[in-house]
Amino acid sequence: MKQVLSFFTLLLLHFQFILAQQNIIYGTVKDSSSNETIPGAIVYIEGTNISTATDIDGNFTLKLFPGKYNLICSYITYNTYTTSIIVKKDSIRLNILLTPEKNTTLNEITILADKILNNDAGLAIMQKENKSVSDGISAELIKKTADRTTSDVLKRVSGVSIVNNKFVVIRGLNERYNLSFLNNAPLPSTESDKRAFSFDLIPSQIIDNIIINKTATPDLPADFGGGNIFINTKSIPDKNFMEISSSIGYNTLATNKTFNNYDAGKYHIFGWYDNSQNIPSSIPENPKDWITSTQQVQMAKNFKNDFQTHPQKIFPNISFNLTGGWTHTFKNNHKWGFIYSQNYNNNFNKFEVWRTNYTNNPNNDADVMLDDRYNISTTQNIVMNTSLLNIGYKINPQHQINFKNMLLLHSNKSNIEQYGTIAPLDSNRTVDKNTALFYTNTKIFSSQLNFENNWETIGLKTGLNLGYSNINIITPNVRYMSYSKFVRIQNYPDPSEPPPSFIKDTMYAANISNASTGPEYAGYRFFSKMNEDIRSIKYDIEKNINISKVKLTLQTGYYFQQRQRNFDIRQFGYAKYTQIGKMFDDSLLYLPPDQIFSEQNIGVLPNNKTGFKLIEVTKPSDKYYAYSNNHATYLMSTIEWKFLKIIGGVRYEFYHQYLFAKRNHQDTITINDKYKNILPSVNVIFNLNEKNAIRFCYSQTLNRPEFRELAPASWYNPVNRLLYYGNDTLLPSTIHNFDIRYEWYPGMGQMLTFTPFYKYFIKPIEQVMSPGYTNEITWANAEFAKLYGIESEYRLQLSTIFKNKKDSNNIFEKLSVFTNVALMKSEVTLPDNIYAASKKRNLQGQSPFIINTGMTFFDKKTKWKITLAYNRSGRRIIFAGNQRDPDRYETGRDVLDFQISKTYWNDKLEIKFNIRDILHQYQYVYQNADADTRYNKQSDYTILKISYPTIYQINISYKF
Numbered sequence: 001m002k003q004v005l006s007f008f009t010l011l012l013l014h015f016q017f018i019l020a021q022q023n024i025i026y027g028t029v030k031d032s033s034s035n036e037t038i039p040g041a042i043v044y045i046e047g048t049n050i051s052t053a054t055d056i057d058g059n060f061t062l063k064l065f066p067g068k069y070n071l072i073c074s075y076i077t078y079n080t081y082t083t084s085i086i087v088k089k090d091s092i093r094l095n096i097l098l099t100p101e102k103n104t105t106l107n108e109i110t111i112l113a114d115k116i117l118n119n120d121a122g123l124a125i126m127q128k129e130n131k132s133v134s135d136g137i138s139a140e141l142i143k144k145t146a147d148r149t150t151s152d153v154l155k156r157v158s159g160v161s162i163v164n165n166k167f168v169v170i171r172g173l174n175e176r177y178n179l180s181f182l183n184n185a186p187l188p189s190t191e192s193d194k195r196a197f198s199f200d201l202i203p204s205q206i207i208d209n210i211i212i213n214k215t216a217t218p219d220l221p222a223d224f225g226g227g228n229i230f231i232n233t234k235s236i237p238d239k240n241f242m243e244i245s246s247s248i249g250y251n252t253l254a255t256n257k258t259f260n261n262y263d264a265g266k267y268h269i270f271g272w273y274d275n276s277q278n279i280p281s282s283i284p285e286n287p288k289d290w291i292t293s294t295q296q297v298q299m300a301k302n303f304k305n306d307f308q309t310h311p312q313k314i315f316p317n318i319s320f321n322l323t324g325g326w327t328h329t330f331k332n333n334h335k336w337g338f339i340y341s342q343n344y345n346n347n348f349n350k351f352e353v354w355r356t357n358y359t360n361n362p363n364n365d366a367d368v369m370l371d372d373r374y375n376i377s378t379t380q381n382i383v384m385n386t387s388l389l390n391i392g393y394k395i396n397p398q399h400q401i402n403f404k405n406m407l408l409l410h411s412n413k414s415n416i417e418q419y420g421t422i423a424p425l426d427s428n429r430t431v432d433k434n435t436a437l438f439y440t441n442t443k444i445f446s447s448q449l450n451f452e453n454n455w456e457t458i459g460l461k462t463g464l465n466l467g468y469s470n471i472n473i474i475t476p477n478v479r480y481m482s483y484s485k486f487v488r489i490q491n492y493p494d495p496s497e498p499p500p501s502f503i504k505d506t507m508y509a510a511n512i513s514n515a516s517t518g519p520e521y522a523g524y525r526f527f528s529k530m531n532e533d534i535r536s537i538k539y540d541i542e543k544n545i546n547i548s549k550v551k552l553t554l555q556t557g558y559y560f561q562q563r564q565r566n567f568d569i570r571q572f573g574y575a576k577y578t579q580i581g582k583m584f585d586d587s588l589l590y591l592p593p594d595q596i597f598s599e600q601n602i603g604v605l606p607n608n609k610t611g612f613k614l615i616e617v618t619k620p621s622d623k624y625y626a627y628s629n630n631h632a633t634y635l636m637s638t639i640e641w642k643f644l645k646i647i648g649g650v651r652y653e654f655y656h657q658y659l660f661a662k663r664n665h666q667d668t669i670t671i672n673d674k675y676k677n678i679l680p681s682v683n684v685i686f687n688l689n690e691k692n693a694i695r696f697c698y699s700q701t702l703n704r705p706e707f708r709e710l711a712p713a714s715w716y717n718p719v720n721r722l723l724y725y726g727n728d729t730l731l732p733s734t735i736h737n738f739d740i741r742y743e744w745y746p747g748m749g750q751m752l753t754f755t756p757f758y759k760y761f762i763k764p765i766e767q768v769m770s771p772g773y774t775n776e777i778t779w780a781n782a783e784f785a786k787l788y789g790i791e792s793e794y795r796l797q798l799s800t801i802f803k804n805k806k807d808s809n810n811i812f813e814k815l816s817v818f819t820n821v822a823l824m825k826s827e828v829t830l831p832d833n834i835y836a837a838s839k840k841r842n843l844q845g846q847s848p849f850i851i852n853t854g855m856t857f858f859d860k861k862t863k864w865k866i867t868l869a870y871n872r873s874g875r876r877i878i879f880a881g882n883q884r885d886p887d888r889y890e891t892g893r894d895v896l897d898f899q900i901s902k903t904y905w906n907d908k909l910e911i912k913f914n915i916r917d918i919l920h921q922y923q924y925v926y927q928n929a930d931a932d933t934r935y936n937k938q939s940d941y942t943i944l945k946i947s948y949p950t951i952y953q954i955n956i957s958y959k960f
Contacts, residue, residue, distance in 0.1 A: 185467025517573020
């Protein structure tokens with residue numbers, strides 16, 4: 001470890017001292033008569049392609065090597081400013097005063113410009129002008145952090161926390177209360193067991209910005225309670241460019257360790273699945289076609305013996321990114337271009353988990369029984385291969401077409417090893433040794449075609465977005481092995497006549513049944529596949545009308561989304577083959593995984609004993625087909641008068657949801673629900689002055705059941721050993737949302753917001769422990785719920801507060817801070833017929849607080865940039881309990897990230913070193929043992945203890 005850090009340090013110092021330095025030219029452009037700043041002024045160096053434009057506060061920055069230059073500043077209706085500068089070793093500050101041209105009369109000026117949202121200043125402008133309460137993050141801030149995936153990025157947004165390093169929780173509401181969009185087109189759910197999108201699938205390098213709308217407007221889909229998440233990828237560049245980057249990382253729990261690898265296909269290294277793990281074609285589709293023992297023996301020989309593993313050293317994490325853009329302007333000023341990005345990541349993760357299960361209710365008077373205790377080691381080799389191609393054509397910024405495409409390949413090869421004891425307090429307890437070779441491949445294709453038109457002369461705007469997404473998730477040939485032994489030899493009534501396995505009681509024996517199989521047995525195989533298509537159309541038309549001093553904007557549109565999903569599971573396993581007059585060969589149970597299911601151990605053996613056969617235990621409920629159609633239209637108006645802006649309207653949605661599945665061989669489930677909803681919303685904005693505003697917002701939204709939450713198909717998690725299944729009686733939830741927000745935008749990308757909010761839920765959907773069974777999870781409607789809280793966020797340069805000095809050496813000019821905090825409280829009212837421990841509790845999945853904070857140091861002269869970022873969310877109920885199985889809580893963790901970077905050669909070369917999760921604290925899942933829901937190691941019942949690694953990474957990028 002010390003060698004790794006020493007290498008990184010020497011490399012950084014090497015580049016620091018041998019490469020040439022650049023200097024900073026910065027300043028402000030103002031009107032000479034009014035002393036007001038001038039945004040959009042062009043500042044450039046004569047005879048070069050070095051140029052920039054002033055931001056909304058008239059500020060600019062240029063970077064130059066030592067030498068003599070002519071600096072020119074120009075803006076329409078102003079005289080051009082020219083000055084000669086000599087760049088030496090120090091930064092230069094210029095205060096440029098532009099003088100208005102004399103005898104210039106302009107009736108109307110129309111400035112055509114693109115919205116720039118990939119930096120903090122552009123994002124702040126967007127948030128200020130947005131019709132709803134929103135928060136976000138730009139590519140500029142993403143580069144300052146150690147964030148590698150979109151899930152890492154999102155935890156920097158106000159009121160947002162991340163669960164399991166991939167799922168988004170907004171305002172303490174769990175992942176099912178959010179909607180996700182890529183370039184304004186809906187994203188599918190990536191999970192087989194919940195409604196959620198896994199944001200760790202999208203690399204941060206391709207992101208232009210992320211916007212989260214937390215209040216509704218009539219022009220946006222209303223199926224959310226936390227927020228609408230809009231991920232926007234990079235668009236047409238202003239100039240040709242190419243950038244390459246590569247990184248190498250050290251995982252403290254995984255790198256240089258050894259793990260037991262296995263075959264997952266020859267294309268796993270590229271993120272592609274090669275179909276080598278599919279069910280053999282000789283296995284009949286219908287389990288009824290091979291029910292005799294003779295047929296089951298023959299089918300067992302069709303599966304290859306692939307339970308073996310081999311030790312392999314874990315290599316450092318690596319990534320590579322190539323991004324390029326090209327643009328061309330025609331003689332008529334029409335412009336077209338494209339951006340291409342290829343991102344490759346090959347990472348190893350390792351998690352250590354300590355699991356303990358209890359029986360009986362810890363909150364009643366009965367004794368609590370310790371059921372089992374396991375140590376679980378999960379090693380993952382995750383390959384992510386992402387391709388991006390965005391093409392655009394612009395007549396001008398008011399008329400443009402964009403065609404954006406993303407192909408994402410994600411391959412996760414996991415080995416889950418469990419060692420533990422059943423009834424660990426017994427004198428002759430059982431010791432278990434279990435493994436699961438768990439491979440999943442995900443392929444996502446997303447494409448959007450967008451048309452934007454703005455006819456300013458008649459005050460008309462139109463927009464058309466066509467979207468298509470496909471997700472294909474394959475989990476082929478998950479292989480379970482299970483061995484058990486006693487800690488000492490059993491005592492039998494007549495030791496002189498022991499059973500054949502008497503002498504081997506203390507040796508590991510495979511757990512194999514005569515006629516059953518499942519995750520708790522050796523030789524169990526699991527196959528699943530899910531395919532989902534989403535097609536969407538969104539058309540908007542907007543008309544501006546000026547009535548005296550009132551600006552009226554009328555907007556209407558149509559939205560259509562169609563989802564179609566097929567889900568299928570098949571389950572197989574080995575059982576003991578029995579035949580009249582022949583005994584099963586017990587010695588086979590003591591063979592290791594690479595030998596036990598060899599072909600010579602199938603059927604009748606040469607010693608006239610029997611071996612194994614293959615059985616299928618696929619249930620009728622393991623398959624479902626579902627689709628939904630959502631037709632929506634809306635009317636919305638915006639009234640602007642002096643300091644007042646009112647956005648109000650109504651959205652109408654006609655939603656049709658269909659699902660077909662079998663509950664068993666006799667009963668079927670057919671859901672064919674149609675809902676008509678009228679959803680009003682209003683946003684009132686008082687602009688106190690140019691930089692301060694107050695918003696008042698109300699909206700009614702929905703939260704509909706997801707296909708998976710309705711389907712009876714069950715899904716087993718080998719780590720927490722919980723079984724998930726659906727509930728076809730779920731109803732949609734209605735949500736009333738109230739927000740008040742104060743906003744201050746002092747300029748230069750800075751902001752401060754303060755937002756109290758309140759939500760009232762009717763029939764909220766929660767994930768609950770099944771009252772009738774132990775260790776089973778389903779979904780249920782509560783009666784009512786309320787959630788209220790306060791959000792606050794600021795992004796400030798310290799020079800805004802401490803203005804005593806203006807020179808470039810002022811430390812406050814180099815420091816900026818960002819913080820967002822959310823404090824929340826919720827309460828659920830449960831129906832009388834619910835078998836719950838209490839009729840009132842917190843919402844399942846809701847955290848009482850979220851904290852994100854950090855500080856960035858940037859020296860414009862030396863190009864050093866340092867960022868320290870911190871994140872924490874409070875404990876939350878992950879599964880709502882009942883009288884038999886109480887609520888399960890998950891603790892929060894303190895997550896601290898650090899990054900240091902420096903650029904060279906006119907900002908062409910950048911070297912970054914970062915440390916993710918410096919504190920690497922444990923996370924706990926527990927059941928409470930007293931009235932205090934806070935975690936107490938001594939008194940509470942700890943179910944899971946999870947360790948996380950610290951990751952050291954160095955990244956080098958170069959711009960051509």
